Amino acid sequence: MFPRVILKGTMIKKSQQKRRTSPCNYKERFFVLDTQDLKYSERRPGKKPTLKGCIALSRIKCVEIVCSDVPIPCSYKYPFQVFHDNHYLYIFAPDNDCRQRWVKALKEETKFNNLVVKYHPNFWMDGRWKCCHQTEKLASGCNEYDPMGYASKGPLPQIPEPQEVDIHDPGQRVVVALRDYTPTGDNDLPLHKDQEYILTDTSHAEWWTVQDNMGYVGFVPSTYVAEKSATNFDKFEWYNKDICRGEAEELLMREAKEGAFMVRDSRQAGVYTVSVFTKAPGSNGEKNPRVKHYQIRETNTEDFYLAEKYLFPTIPELIRYHQHNAAGLITRLRHPISQDRVWLRGSSKKKWEVSPTELSLGQEVGSGQFGLVLEGRWRDRKVAVKMVKAGAMSEEEFIEEARVMMSLSHCKLVQLYGVCTQVTQDCPLCLLFEFMDNGCLSDFLRDKRGRLSQVSMLGMCLDVSEGMAYLERNKFIHRDLAARNCLVSKNNEVKVSDFGMTRYVLDDQYTSSHGSKFPVKWSSPEVIKYSRFSSKSDVWSFGVFMWEVYSEGHLPYEHRSNGQVVESLNAGLRLLKPRSAPEPVHLLMERCWKEKPEDRPPFAVLLHELASLSDL
The missing domain is CATH 2.30.29.30 (Pleckstrin-homology domain (PH domain)/Phosphotyrosine-binding domain (PTB))
Known part of the structure; x- marks a missing residue:
């Protein structure tokens, strides 16, 4: 038988x-x-x-x-x-x-x-x-070991008897994870994108308590989850609850930006409509400013869609996708619009807009691609204020950069606190960041040259690999990773900064169409030849970053021109092993510098291998 x-x-x-x-x-x-x-x-x-x-x-x-x-x-x-x-x-x-x-x-x-x-x-x-x-x-x-159990539960502090729970109980508030989350503390709970959790406590604005289907309870960032109930989108800047079709058209026509959009309640209860402004040419070939309306539909399997081929388990995921892909719509959803004109909201639902009267500026602490960085005070908090010089970027570009920064939350990324869009003579467009007392890592390395331990240098690489692994998981690319774009905190923790060149890419690859400038000595062969960016080009840059750390702040290819560097790379040559670098660390650098992007390890692997070296 x-x-x-x-x-x-x-x-x-x-x-x-x-x-x-x-x-x-x-x-x-x-x-x-x-x-x-x-x-x-x-x-x-x-x-x-x-x-x-x-x-x-x-x-x-x-x-x-x-x-x-x-x-x-x-x-x-x-x-x-x-x-x-x-x-x-x-x-x-x-x-x-x-x-x-x-x-x-x-x-x-x-x-x-x-x-x-x-x-x-x-x-x-x-x-x-x-x-x-x-x-x-x-x-x-x-x-x-319980051989009869459905699946045993792993240990979790402060939960003495975890029990399997029914997340489909209609009496429970259920949230859906919008993205993965890796715990950063003992009391945090991991999130898996699209998985459902029971919401048990929202008393803390930025950290909610949720329970998974195995009974484990822990904190998660409130911005990483959305209530499954299709009636609570208040936390999203694109949602307008009490607005009719005519009012939506009036607001969007007044805005008159290609891709300006909102999500609003339809006349039919429990149904939602996406309204979007476009200047796309009409049948006569001339520009035709108008507002298009798309009803969000639901399949028998409870998936949502605007275009039938693109199904999503939650409405926030659907909107997030169409913000980066038209995919059947007349234009992608570029600029969320709300009645109260609040573009940017924090995880606590407070406005992120900072009034110039709340901000006091101090001395200059650095400069960047778009302008100066000043020390400042805001609500009794020390902040770094990134000023945007006139003409460096449009207000739309500024809002987009802020939106990128707002969507990221990790202990190894420099945190955005707020934005100031009320331009005055003394205060241009600016972003308010977490203040990092020890400044730029490249300067820090040079100042500490000869006094850095192996543990300290490996810790710096671990910090940055953890931040970059987070970006990788969330399909973000940095495009300018280097020691100069990492900052050092008061307790010598290193965090990734300067996301001015970051792009969100659904296929993990971005090809510049404008011949964008990029730092050759930190760039991979495919970036140099084709301006083709991906998380694997970030991995190449991370290899150069590790070289900077273990050479204690020396510039890579210090005495070579960009042209000579390109010739060396084409010949298969790579940076030499820094004197301070242990052989396992140098081998990791070389793996980051593989010619083919697919041969380079992902950041998740680099993080794991660096962590294993710290145990030796």
């Missing part, structure tokens, strides 16, 4: 690392679970599937999800483990529902096996268990 197939599907398998020196890799495999075995095969177009592994169910001793806060370098982010024959197989599912199905099925098929009493809820990495720090791979686990 043939075994019955229980589950099958494509997931990602991590190498088992049977020896400590084994390379770590992630490979897509087609898994089949039947009543006898767990098998996985390699599938290649036009070729017969190749069986790569087969585990008899009778040999499995533990099946459980993996709870970890380390960056996951593959595209599937939901890991679980299968312990068999003294080996650990780590499998990564595309979503939590898929992971739970496989764990539940495997537990059911193996519940009468000779199972472990305790298991390890975290990964075996770099020769130790991340959960209990034991250095023997076959050491007894640190959590009780």
Whole structure:
């Protein structure tokens, strides 16, 4: 009698690392679970599937999800483990529902096996268990294993008995994660984009408390979630609750900017309309200023769309996409408009607009592409004020840069506090940033030359890689990463700054159409040749940044012209190893400088490998 197939599907398998020196890799495999075995095969177009592994169910001793806060370098982010024959197989599912199905099925098929009493809820990495720090791979686990449980819960401080909860309970307030969030503190909860959470506390304006479907509770940034209920979009600058079609047209025609838009309530309860202004030519070929109205429609599977091919689980995600892609609309949604003309709002729903009367300016602390940076005071807070010199950028460009900065929130990025758009003779357009007492990193490195420890230099690289991994996860590119564009705090923490050249890219690639200037000595070959920017060109720049740190502030290619640098790169030459750089760090630099972008590691991997060096 043939075994019955229980589950099958494509997931990602991590190498088992049977020896400590084994390379770590992630490979897509087609898994089949039947009543006898767990098998996985390699599938290649036009070729017969190749069986790569087969585990008899009778040999499995533990099946459980993996709870970890380390960056996951593959595209599937939901890991679980299968312990068999003294080996650990780590499998990564595309979503939590898929992971739970496989764990539940495997537990059911193996519940009468000779199972472990305790298991390890975290990964075996770099020769130790991340959960209990034991250095023997076959050491007894640190959590009780429940073979009958749906999926065991990992430990979480201050939650003594986590219980699985029903997020579909109509009495609960449910939020949807607009993006991934990696915890920065012990009491934070990770967010996974598009996943639903129960909202339990909104008393703190900037940090809400949510509960996931495993019962874990923690803080998340309030800007990273939106209530699933389609009736609460107050936090978004594009939403206008009480406005009719005629009023919307009047406001947008008065604004008269291509792509000015708003989302408003339709006449039909629970339905929403996007109204957008365009000057696109009419049938006679002449400019035809007008307002187009698009109703947001919903599928039977509760997805939202404006154009049928582009479906989204939430309305905020739909709007976010069309802000960067027309995709069936007459124009992309460029400028959100609201009745009270508030363009920029903070996570606490307070206006981010700063009155010039609230701001006092002090001495100059630096200069940038668009003007001076001054020390300032705002509401008893020390701030850095980025002034925009006349003619350097339009108000629209200024608002767009501020909008980019507002959408980013991470402890390793310099934080934006507010903006001032009320131009006076003494106060032009300006942005108010977190003040970093120790200034520019390149100057800091030169001032501390000869007095920096290995721990300090590695810490600087870790700080910046963490900030850049965050940008990478959120599909932002920096385009000008260098020590001069990183700042140092009072306690010597390094943060990424200067997002004036940042662009949001849905396909992770931006090609300049204007022959934009860029810093050649920090630029990758594809940027130099084609002005083609991506997160992988940022990785190249990060390699140069590491070189700057370990050379203690020396300029790369110090005595060569830009032309000579280009010739050297074309010949395959790279920067030499700085005297202070350990060999593993230099090897990471060289990996950042691979000729082909696809051969360079993502920031998530760089962050993990730098962190592993800090444990040595």
